[in-house]
Amino acid sequence: MLSFEEKLAVIEEFDELEKKEISLGRVNFHFEESLYDKKIVVYRLHPNGNGFVYGGEIDEVETDAKGMVNIKDYEADELRELIRASIDSLSLSPAEKDPVMEEWLNDADQALVLIREDDGFNVYADESLEGTFNTYQEAADFLNQEGFSRA
Template sequence: MLTFQEKLDIIETFDELTKKDVSLNRVNFHFEDSLYDKTTVVYHLHPNGNGFVYTGDLPQYKADKKGLVNIREFNEEELREIITASITYLSEEEKIEPAIEQTWKDSEGHTLLLVEEDDRWNIYAGDNLEDSFGGYDEAALYLREEGFKIR
């Protein structure tokens, strides 16, 4: 297991991350260029060596419901890989091909339906029209900003 200082030294090599001190001598590192509201990459790195890295729903990591992976037992290579994966995850647009109808869900289980109708992209909550957009990209961006993902 790496010490707190060793983890800190490794994380600080990522120039794109900004260090922010938080309570109880813990440290967060943010990726300010994130395409999403989420900017925290390293969460609550503690002097005891415990801490978390945000991986969202990346399939190669077993994250908790908040998308965080505990890095307490990580070695240097594993730590560098997971931080790189997190930054990549937060800096790339989802590559989704438009369909005629898509189901989007948020982390709380709410479901919205995105439907192409008469050259418009409409968002429905049940039978109720929530919003309408002129293009797929605009509608998908809105849904992502509201915390929804295709399911």
């Protein structure tokens, strides 16, 4: 297990993080360029070596209910990798993380394109917007109801 000082040294390698001292000798590190409301990447790093890294936008890690990963037993390379993944996950929009661009056809060979943009899904006929939906399933249901299927 890394000491507080060793963890602090690893975390301070990330120039994009801003250190914020909080109570009882603990520190947080903020990522002010986050595209999300979440800005704290390292949370409550304690002098005893315990602390958390935000992993709520990372598919490959197990998190608690708040999206945090306990880093008490992390080694330096593991900690670097987790922090980099956390920063990267807060730097990409949902459309960049999980892009969708699908062509849907009907029996008359007319085509519509389903694209994930920003926080939603848009359906286009050529350059004309046909519909905007909150979820992929809503967009797919619309396309199916209109007689289209994925090409």
